[in-house]
Amino acid sequence: MRLLHLLIVVSVLLVSGCAGQQSVLEATGREAGEVEALFWIATGISAVVTLLMVGLTLTALSRNQRWRGIISHERTILLGGIAFPVIVLTYLFIHSTLLLEAGSSRSVENGEPTITMAGELWWWDVIYNGPDGEIRSANELRLPVGRPVSIRLVSDNVIHSFWAPQLAGKLDMIPGRENVITLQANEAGISRGQCAEYCGGAHALMSFHVVAMAADEYESWLQKESGPAEEPASPLEERGHTVFQQSGCGACHTIRGTDARGVIGPDLTHMGSRHSLAAATLPNNPDAIAAWITDNQHYKPDNKMPEYEMLAEDDLEALSAYLAGLE
Structure with missing residues (x-):
């Protein structure tokens, strides 16, 4: 019984690890729902086959000659060892093949990517x-x-x-x-x-x-x-805008409505309204912005942005406030 309880606890922990914002088992879209359904079908079939094989193995190890004879009979082997796997695998193959076309074949109103x-x-x-x-x-x-x-x-x-x-x-x-x-x-x-x-x-x-x-x-x-960036809302943000221009940030980044028209890095026009920084590496707040500007290689090694360690603390605070205000 202790082993059974341990197996149940481990299974619950493993399943709980599949939850969250990046879980395939919490589908919120049409295509993902179809994939999830296929997953549970395949998992259910696998569970049934596993239990069946365990049961047959235990029966074969028992001393019940009658059941051992049934299991070893040629008809049982043909039906259970050949016909059943062929039918199940063929069904899963057809189902998954049709499913793989679901996303690409579904059309939108105007027929063009938006x-x-x-x-x-x-x-x-x-x-x-x-x-x-x-x-x-x-x-x-x-x-x-x-x-x-x-x-x-x-x-x-x-x-x-x-x-x-x-x-x-x-x-x-x-x-x-x-x-x-x-x-x-x-x-x-x-x-x-x-x-x-x-x-x-x-x-x-x-x-x-x-x-x-x-x-x-x-x-x-x-x-x-689609509109231009917000105008600085405070003297601190106004100073941050000046620091942005003087530090050459506009050579890599665009902020629509300003002279910054760089195309090497991400567009920052409305970066303050996004949920994260650096491709979901950091939260989006002034402290994280400041940390990214001065020490981005620590948070995301090998990224292409240089570190601006030379910025004075007051300038860094102003720049971070300006960028956070671009909503």
């Missing part, structure tokens, strides 16, 4: 088709609830892989090739995605958040996101 996710080293460039043209964001994908959205996946460096476990299965991003995945969020909420293909030094820290919003909230957000 969002582009570009895999960079090591962050996500997110481009929306807004009311007035393209809108760039970074490391955060926003979707309207209840509406299928096609995501265009591209890379111009190495192979990445887009994976938002609560919404759909993963799809590779291959340089020189465009792949499209269609996502449909069934409920509002925040989940987490990840690059699922090793792509170099900071691969493990190349994550993103998926924010599913009510359709009207999404349209309002998209309209606001």
Whole structure:
């Protein structure tokens, strides 16, 4: 009995480890729900087969000659050892093959991708088709609830892989090739995605958040996101804007409505409204911004941003306040 209790406790702990924002067992999207259903079907079949095999093994080890004769009979071997596996594996193969086409074959209203996710080293460039043209964001994908959205996946460096476990299965991003995945969020909420293909030094820290919003909230957000950056709201933020310009940050980053038009790093126009920094490596607050600016290699080794250790403490505080205020 002690062994049984131990097995139950270990099983509960293992299952609890599958919960959270990046769990495939907490589907909030249509495609992920289909994948989860297939998982439970395969798991159920595996459990039944395992119990059956344990039972047959124990029976074969017993002294019951009648049952041992039944188990070793040629018909039992043909049905249980050949016919049953063929039927089960054929069903799983057909089911999974049809399921793999679910995301790519599902169409949207206009038939064209409305969002582009570009895999960079090591962050996500997110481009929306807004009311007035393209809108760039970074490391955060926003979707309207209840509406299928096609995501265009591209890379111009190495192979990445887009994976938002609560919404759909993963799809590779291959340089020189465009792949499209269609996502449909069934409920509002925040989940987490990840690059699922090793792509170099900071691969493990190349994550993103998926924010599913009510359709009207999404349209309002998209309209606001298409606008220029917020003006500094205080003398401290005004000073931070000056530090940003004088430190050359605009050579790599864009802040729409200012002279900063760099395209090497993420667009910072509305970075204050995002849920994380550095591809979900740090929380988004002034302290974390300051830590990232001066010591980013500590938090995300091999990333492409230089460390600005030369900034005076007052300048760093002002710069962090300015960037945090860009909502």
